[in-house]
Amino acid sequence: MDVDLKQVAREVRKSILTQVFTAKSGHPGGSLSATEILTYLYFKEMHVDPTKPNCPCRDRFVLSKGHVTPALYGVLAERGFFPKEELKTFRALNSRLQGHPNMNDTPGVDMSTGSLGQGVSTAVGMALAGKKFNKDYRVYALLGDGEIEEGQVWEAAMFAGNHQLDNLTLIVDNNNLQLDGSLDQINTPQPIDEKFKAFKFHVIDVADGHDFDQLAAAFAEARTVKGQPTVIIAHTVKGKGVSFMENQVGWHGKAPNQEQYEQALKELEGEVA
């Protein structure tokens, strides 16, 4: 797709702030850290058609860190899966845009997720089905670095590695913060790369998960890997793009007030440094 990815990402970031501000709830920090990853997936990497969101041949995406719906919905709306106007209903009663993704409600959502650790297993199941029934779609799942403290993630990784699911690419949004604090303070899953290597994954380290060139190189490399699944460990900044949210654990799941919202939008528009 011929598109200015940086411009799309800027619009998605503004949308994240607007959704969370309007709903007075949601998860801005992890949404902002995952913005480039999701933008790249839906605008460059995956074969998807917004006019045929349930096409059997489509590539699949599972938001295993299901709480960052503001980023996913922002990207899906930018890509044309549903009207941007609908984003203002995020987390409101009777909305299709539930706090965590619902595959039966929202065009473009391939799996209902939200309970951490579960999405990755469903992605492995989709990849397995692709192999069993000779389909050439690819499957992607985004995990939080805190999320991979869940044991189910490693059950899924063990299976994917043993079954050589090279149609599966996991992305770890490695922003180093979880709800209660830094990974180091809580129960760090590091070294993440060594763990996935031990589970027979091809591991790609992306030094800056907000750099589209680095993401492009990583996803291109993943496509060349045969006989094993790939994990892309993307080093990111929680709250990226909004100065007072960056690397602040307190913005994991909190909405900005009016003043903070306006300040954030100004920063994203480039009006302040």
Added chain:
Amino acid sequence: MADVQKIATREAYGKALVELGKEHDDLLVFDADLAEATRSGKYGEEYPERFVDCGIAEANMIGMAAGVAATGHKVFATSFAMFTSGRAFEQIRNSVGYPHLNVKIGATHGGLSVGEDGATHQCNEDIAVMRTIPGMTVIIPSDAVEAEAAVKAAYDHDGPVYMRFGRLPVPVFNTNPDYHFELGKGIVLKEGTDVTLVACGLMVPVALEVAEQLAAEGVNAEVINIHTIKPLDTELITASAAKTGKVVTIEEHSVIGGLGSAVCQALSENTPVPVKVIGVQDTYGESGPALQVLAKYGLDTPSVLASVKDFLK
């Protein structure tokens, strides 16, 4: 029923899967390193390419089944009742139930009749937890004939299904040529006027024996086989309760939250009558030969008969 052939419902599960595999070449069957015990391995022997042993990782197995179902293929996920409904409860609720996916859960070794393995493996809570999941169908077949029919009905049903099978060989009594299995429809095995016995699973033949002995004492009991706990055949049960005025529920499951609770709720809203709930009391089981364990915990024919007679006093 001493002279009747006995087959464990888990055997019927394996057999029915193999038959389904003949008709549907895109059916996947999963197990979690219990394929020999659950009999899903029979499917694996026939169709190795469509059988996946997921290893000892039930949460992941259920999640993978959800992923397969999301691509449009039906899948049976198999393990013991304890490790599906218990260990993987939240995966079943959130990854299968919430998106209403076509995952069929084959849960074997339900209830006390697991026997020697003891309390950690005797799941008496599965019906209670599974029936709280919106859109979940819950089935406990009473014999091998019904189990085979249930597996096929589960395949045809659009949505998640939880099926509980047993380890213990039990009498094959649904041998009437007119036998017909329909999801959500109970079967009146014996008509009566004095009391209604509603049973599921291996307690159905016990209920029939109890009814026979009551008849000898002049009590005419109606016996209903309620193979589907959810959706419950409320119409059949309330009509019977209106006729007899007294209901006894009999299940190999905790008295909390299972068949008895479902029937009490249906009756209290429609036809309030006295109800006696017979099942496992608020306690764990223990090791022992299955029939001895069932007897100790009040689920053999003499114990159930005594409870019913006490209730009818």
